[in-house]
Amino acid sequence: LSVFAFSSCKDNAAEKVNEENVATAEARDAESGKFPAITFDENQFDFGTIDQGTPVEHVFKFKNTGEAPLMIVNAKGSCGCTVPEYSKEPVAPGADGQLLVKFNGSGQNQVSKTVTLTTNTKEGTETLTIKAFVTPKAGAGNEKKPIKTPTSK
Secondary structure, three states: OHHHHHHHHHHHHHHHHHHHHHHHHHHHHHHHOOOOOEEEOOOEEEEEEEEOOOOEEEEEEEEEOOOOOEOEEEEEEOOOOEEEEEOOOOEOOOOEEEEEEEEOOOOOEEEEEEEEEEEOOOOOEEEEEEEEEEEOOOOOOOOOOOOOOOOOO
16 A cells, blocks of 8 residues: 555656646747847948048947847958947847947948848848948059050160
């Protein structure tokens, strides 16, 4: 009779553990269906006309319009001339954030650069674009040089 009571206690403990595991799994699964979503005020910015070598910067503002905390895991410019700066802290659902993009003014004429964000959104990546018309500096190798012809002796 005592064996039956002992095994009965074990069964109750096992059932309780299983119920707790199921409840934990259900909560996890329900939560896994919730994603953050990033919504930018603008996803591209045009600096207009700038002088070559003149650094400029722009702040891209965004909101987490999803149901889970938003994380920007990485942000990478398309070249070394474009540098993003961002917070590594999570952005709560409904909260605002910002990302600073610095461009060093390199290149000539119409220039377009991108910043690719790696996030924990359902899409996983977002792309921002900056543009500028870069006016070449005088004496920067863009003036016309006379053509030298070989001389004969």
